[in-house]
Amino acid sequence: MSAINDTKFKFKVFLLTGIPGQEHIHNLWISLPFCLMYVISILGNSVILFIIKTDPNPSLHEPMYIFLSMLAVTDLGLLIATIPTILGIFLFNSRKISFDACFAQLFFIQSLQCIESSVLLLMALDRFIAIRDPLRYVSILTLPRIGKMGLVCVLRGAVVILPFPLLLKRYQYCRANVLSHAYCLQQEVMTTACADITVNNIYGLFTTVLTVGLDWLLIFLSYVMILKTVLSIASYKEFLRALNTCVAHLCAVLLFYTPEFSLTLIHRFGKGSSPLLQIVLGYVYLLVPPLINPIVYSVKSKHLRSRIIRVLVK
Template identity: 70%
Template sequence: MSAVNDTKFQPAVFFLSGILGQEKIHIWISILFFLIYVTSILGNSVILFIIKTDRNLHEPMYIFLSMLAATDLGISLSTLPTILSIFWFNSREISHDACFAQLFLVHSLTFTESSVLLCMAFDRFVATCYPLRYTSILTHPRIATMGLLSLLRGVVLIFPLPILLKQYRYCQANVLSHFYCLHPEVMMMACSDIRVNIIYGFFVTVSSVGLDLLLILLSYVMILKTVLSIASHAERLKALNTCISHFCVILLFYMSFFVLSVIYRFVKSSSPLFLTVMGNIYSLVPPLMNPIVYSVKTKSIRTRIIRVLVK
């Protein structure tokens, strides 16, 4: 009888809260969010278009950049529908299956982006430390394999999470303090034993994103060591300048990722408004800033964008 009642009263939907207490100005906040999304989608689409249409940019560095832009585009499009539906239509309900699908997309693409950033660090490492072997090491088939493995790793690592979440029984308190679904918060809505999710989520984060960051830092140590051994000051600046854009993108991505992870795991008294703000920084800022950083700091990209605009 108890099992029947549990099933009967288990909520069939989650409610996305949006920005609590700010409902009266949601329409104005939506303008800012809409502009951010338009800029992000347009910026990453322009990067993809320029790299695809310009044969001079069919080099390893720019191919990895196109992978980053495609991943950012996927993250933006996976969160856009629920955010704008809350602002414009006050539609806050999301079914369990839709929520699980959304968190799978967001997290798998996030882990894929971490892998792509590692590939880009490897590209800069080879270009700086082994310039004469650059084209022989980073061949197009090898780059395609690296990109495919990055995507597969994100999918395989995150795939068990929605399956585990689907097995749980959920409580009546089913309001999520976000515009979209994230695994840590959905997991906390369950009335079942969630230790498997906690342990697996922590393991995946440390063994993938944590390992990626460690390898990226190691690659930059080797790059810095090589650059400092160059006699000419001008050559040092030129070598470091090719890494600045990538380093800025790394800071944007990993800072927002780890801050949000630490808050959910170790800060139990965080307000819903603070979690909402951090969740939006996590999903909006890297896709928005990455094309801007590369457009400003990479001369070849900047020149071709200006050429397209002039035409």
């Protein structure tokens, strides 16, 4: 009995992993692209926030750009919560992470992902109102109303995800403490617990359906309504113009939900899937949306693009 208890308390830290089998090229060939992605993502989202905040042009203070600011803040939070840990592994082979730090990291990752899903839903609502009722667009999406919606997104993300680290903290860990990712992923951490994790699995499935699944369904329905409205437009030019305003948001939705759903399905049902595929999807899930979102919105938004060009020229 004492041997079992010793085993249960053997591990005090988790060991993170970069890319298994590629440790010999971590320092240069892998760490360099990650550093570049980190810097470009931080700069891109920071520039978006700076331009929207400081620009005197009223067009950059419309609801669409306020929601874009929320998206940029969420992406910056995800980068700050994950990339330092990832770069610590690739650059300095700093693989150890304490239980509390690991639980805190997975809480921030999942809560920020939940908030980003909510923001994408609000952006879909923004596009629906702008196309369906353009004359009342500004009067419907007022600043106080947007602020309340943003607060609800944050509270939902925090309240729904908080039980995960609290449940994990109650467990003792006696299985292999080596995690296959370079950051703490809740689905993987709970498999190392020497206890029945049925409650975690059920609650995890429940929260996925309640947050990401519900948001995706509502976004899909909003685009059905948008398409229905757009098809009723007589002018072909106005038809294309209305659709063009949705392109950037559609790209953001695909970038976010595709790896999110893929990773969730693989962890829950793909027991025989390639470990390398899980690891690559894990990096795409965290790093690609914050990198691509500022680029897509800068390219598709005429006002934002021209303002960024003016600032860079100066």
